[in-house]
Amino acid sequence: MQADILKQQFTALYNAESDAIFRFCFMRTSDRETALDITQDTFVRFWDALHVEEKDIKNHRAFLFAIARNCIIDWYRKKKSVSIEGIAEGADVEVESVLGADSGKEEIEAFSEARILLEKLNELDPIYSEVLYLRFAEDLRPKEIAEIVGESVNVISVRINRGIKQLRTLGRYGKNDGFN
Amino acid sequence: MKNFKQGINEIKQARLTPEEKGRILKFVLDRAENMEAARAAAREEAGSRRIQEAEDSLISRWVRERFLVFAAGGARFRFAYSLAGLLVILLAGGSAASAAEGALPGEPLYPIKIYVNEPIRGALLEGDTTKAEWEAEKAIRRLKEAETLAARGNLDDSKVKSITANFEKSTNNFAALMDKIQLNGGSQQAVEVSVDFESKLNAHAYIVSLVDNDTSSSSPEKKELSELSGAVRAKAERTWESRKKSEDNFLRSASVEGRENSGEARQKWENKADKVRDIIMEAELNLNLSTTTDEDSSEIEKEIIEHAHGRLESAWDALIEARVKSDSGDDSEAYSSLIDSERAAKEASASLKQGMDLRKDWRENKRGGRGGGEGGEDKKEKERTRPAAVEAVREESFFDQGAVPGFFTIPENNIGNNFEDIVPPSRENKEPVEPDMGANDDVVQPDENRDNNDNEEENNRDGRRSDRERGRDSGNDGNEDDD
Numbered sequence: 141m142q143a144d145i146l147k148q149q150f151t152a153l154y155n156a157e158s159d160a161i162f163r164f165c166f167m168r169t170s171d172r173e174t175a176l177d178i179t180q181d182t183f184v185r186f187w188d189a190l191h192v193e194e195k196d197i198k199n200h201r202a203f204l205f206a207i208a209r210n211c212i213i214d215w216y217r218k219k220k221s222v223s224i225e226g227i228a229e230g231a232d233v234e235v236e237s238v239l240g241a242d243s244g245k246e247e248i249e250a251f252s253e254a255r256i257l258l259e260k261l262n263e264l265d266p267i268y269s270e271v272l273y274l275r276f277a278e279d280l281r282p283k284e285i286a287e288i289v290g291e292s293v294n295v296i297s298v299r300i301n302r303g304i305k306q307l308r309t310l311g312r313y314g315k316n317d318g319f320n
Numbered sequence: 321m322k323n324f325k326q327g328i329n330e331i332k333q334a335r336l337t338p339e340e341k342g343r344i345l346k347f348v349l350d351r352a353e354n355m356e357a358a359r360a361a362a363r364e365e366a367g368s369r370r371i372q373e374a375e376d377s378l379i380s381r382w383v384r385e386r387f388l389v390f391a392a393g394g395a396r397f398r399f400a401y402s403l404a405g406l407l408v409i410l411l412a413g414g415s416a417a418s419a420a421e422g423a424l425p426g427e428p429l430y431p432i433k434i435y436v437n438e439p440i441r442g443a444l445l446e447g448d449t450t451k452a453e454w455e456a457e458k459a460i461r462r463l464k465e466a467e468t469l470a471a472r473g474n475l476d477d478s479k480v481k482s483i484t485a486n487f488e489k490s491t492n493n494f495a496a497l498m499d500k501i502q503l504n505g506g507s508q509q510a511v512e513v514s515v516d517f518e519s520k521l522n523a524h525a526y527i528v529s530l531v532d533n534d535t536s537s538s539s540p541e542k543k544e545l546s547e548l549s550g551a552v553r554a555k556a557e558r559t560w561e562s563r564k565k566s567e568d569n570f571l572r573s574a575s576v577e578g579r580e581n582s583g584e585a586r587q588k589w590e591n592k593a594d595k596v597r598d599i600i601m602e603a604e605l606n607l608n609l610s611t612t613t614d615e616d617s618s619e620i621e622k623e624i625i626e627h628a629h630g631r632l633e634s635a636w637d638a639l640i641e642a643r644v645k646s647d648s649g650d651d652s653e654a655y656s657s658l659i660d661s662e663r664a665a666k667e668a669s670a671s672l673k674q675g676m677d678l679r680k681d682w683r684e685n686k687r688g689g690r691g692g693g694e695g696g697e698d699k700k701e702k703e704r705t706r707p708a709a710v711e712a713v714r715e716e717s718f719f720d721q722g723a724v725p726g727f728f729t730i731p732e733n734n735i736g737n738n739f740e741d742i743v744p745p746s747r748e749n750k751e752p753v754e755p756d757m758g759a760n761d762d763v764v765q766p767d768e769n770r771d772n773n774d775n776e777e778e779n780n781r782d783g784r785r786s787d788r789e790r791g792r793d794s795g796n797d798g799n800e801d802d803d
Contacts, residue, residue: 143356147349154345159335166334179336180344187348192355254334257327276328307324 146191153200154183160201160278161208167258167273168212178215182208202284205274209288260310268303275300372418424465425479434486449509452497456517459490459555463524464674466548470531471681480544484551491555498562506566514563515659519666521556526627526667527674528552530620567659568652589646589655593639596662600635603669607632610676620682624675631668635661 161182166175185207189195197203261269274280274288282300286293336344420429420437438458445451466483469475494517501510528549607628638661646654 143353147352150349151345154348155341158341158344162336162340163331163334167331176336176340176344180347183344183348184351187352191352253327254330257324257331276324277331 150187150190157201157204158183161204164205164208164273164278165212167261167277168270169215174215178208178211181211185211199284199287202280202287205278205280205284206288206290209270260307263310264303264306268299268306271296271299272303272307424469424474425483426469426474448497448501448504449507449513452494452501452510453513453516455490455494455497456513456520459487459494459517460520460524462487462490463528463548463552464677466545467524467527467531467674467678468681470528470545471678471685473685475545477544480548484544484548487548487555488551491559495558495562498566502562502566511563511567511659514559514566515663516666518556518559518563519663520670521552521559522663523667523670523674525549525552525556526671527624527678530623563659567656585651589651589658592655593642593646593658596635596639596642596658596665599662599669600632600639600665603628603635603665603672604632606669607672610672621675621679624671628668628672628675631664631671635664635668637661638664 158179162175162179165178165182166172169175169178182204186204189203189207190197261272264272271285271289274285275282280288282293282296285300286296289296291299420432423429423433442451442454442458445454462483466475466480469479498510498514501507528545532545532549607625610625610628638657642654642657642661645657
């Protein structure tokens with residue numbers, strides 16, 4: 141009985157967060173299949189943390205992102221040891237595959253802005269692009285991002301600000317361009 | 321001009337497809353379920369280990385108590401010492417004692433099993449029926465040991481003799497206890513214990529005779545085994561007689577009761593009949609589970625399954641007969657048939673179980689070459705190939721250690737090249753004789769690496785040979801030219 145309740149809770153959380161986690165993984169890995177694997181891995185680890193290690197988790201969302209981030213780091217390490225070419229090739233984000241397999245041409249047109257933004261984000265130092273992504277795409281508060289990245293709130297705030305500045309110098313994004 | 325916010329909003333639309341979403345969720349939940357099941361199994365195992373430990377400590381407590389009584393007596397001081405030694409062994413080797421439970425004659429722990437574990441367990445029991453049950457259990461244990469040994473082909477003369485002696489002892493004790501129970505008026509429980517023992521004896525008499533027939537007639541244990549088989553049959557017979565007696569006793573007293581309270585007696589009978597039917601059905605289920613289409617199954621297994629089918633059929637027949645008799649009002653006959661049915665069903669399941677337990681041993685023994693010509697060759701084959709395999713492993717690891725590929729392999733071949741082939745190989749013919757070094761350096765997979773090495777070694781060898789021949793040829797050519 142209790143197991144059923146746990147599963148129900150988990151399923152609710154999964155339905156709410158899986159897209160965001162997947163998106164995060166996808167932005168960082170640029171490969172849909174890898175992102176799917178890492179998403180799965182993230183939720184497996186999340187389940188274990190909840191029900192095996194019985195950790196007391198205050199902010200599930202932040203915790204999930206933290207796991208995903210670690211999984212991605214692991215993946216990078218593994219990947220580096222396998223081949224260096226792969227990373228260079230995979231550096232370009234394929235926006236087409238962001239949209240899922242069933243997206244048509246028109247939709248890709250509509251996602252041109254996302255493509256440009258992602259390209260710019262990729263040009264940034266990863267420590268900035270990461271916090272910018274979490275702050276603006278996933279609407280996480282600096283405090284939550286600090287939890288995920290394992291830095292202080294101050295550091296995160298600074299990174300967000302510098303990230304925005306860098307992004308502006310890279311072009312296209314003006315002062316009244318939607319930054320909060 | 322679209323802006324940052326627009327880009328963000330677009331990014332936010334990246335999603336999992338419903339199929340992907342469902343797949344990942346299913347994976348996580350299934351995994352959680354499997355883990356839960358695995359943990360439950362582990363808990364169960366831990367639980368049973370605790371029970372075993374509790375039993376062990378109970379035994380050691382018992383020994384301690386007895387030991388104190390002896391020590392207080394003082395007269396048997398030496399004995400107390402030896403018992404203290406035994407206690408130490410028991411306490412230190414609690415696990416040894418439980419490990420001994422599965423020991424067979426000829427194994428180091430077997431004496432602990434029959435001279436320590438079993439007597440202690442027996443001494444802890446209260447009540448004649450329980451004791452009788454234990455004696456029956458011991459007798460059956462001896463038979464199982466004999467059967468297992470025979471199935472493995474390890475049964476020899478002295479083992480059969482000691483097993484037979486122990487078996488006789490236990491069955492005699494059982495009979496004595498049963499007689500005692502009889503004298504005290506008998507009980508339903510005693511009848512049940514007796515039926516149980518009888519059916520097991522019959523089952524094992526059958527298995528022993530099978531094993532007996534299976535062992536080749538020239539083997540020395542044949543005669544002894546036949547004796548054991550005979551003894552088992554005799555005991556089964558005797559138990560049957562004594563059971564009949566106790567049953568009659570019981571029926572007589574029960575029928576008096578029954579007349580006084582026929583409704584209750586009827587109910588009892590029905591319950592018993594239901595129980596017997598359950599036993600038969602369970603045995604049938606086990607039988608169906610054991611009946612495999614496995615091609616590996618030997619004649620002996622087929623025979624056992626056939627036998628079990630036969631016994632179950634008679635069980636059904638007897639059960640129907642019991643019903644008919646009961647309906648016609650012949651209560652004692654009906655009861656007797658019911659017992660026959662129960663016995664047949666239990667016999668079927670006992671022989672089946674033992675047969676299936678022995679299956680592995682039989683198969684291994686057969687494969688080991690005892691009796692089967694093919695099996696013998698198999699074994700020889702294994703022995704022949706084993707050293708070669710070991711050599712291969714050694715070679716592999718030797719080359720693996722050479723972290724620099726070719727470090728160990730090249731010099732050997734090249735020395736040959738340099739010293740034997742005085743005439744240098746002609747350039748255009750020299751396809752495979754490239755030095756190993758360079759080719760291997762950038763190979764990432766260690767396995768491939770090794771393969772390459774091996775191949776090139778071969779190539780090298782071939783190359784060397786052909787070079788030598790070529791060298792000789794060219795030398796000859798030169799001579800002819802001179803002429």
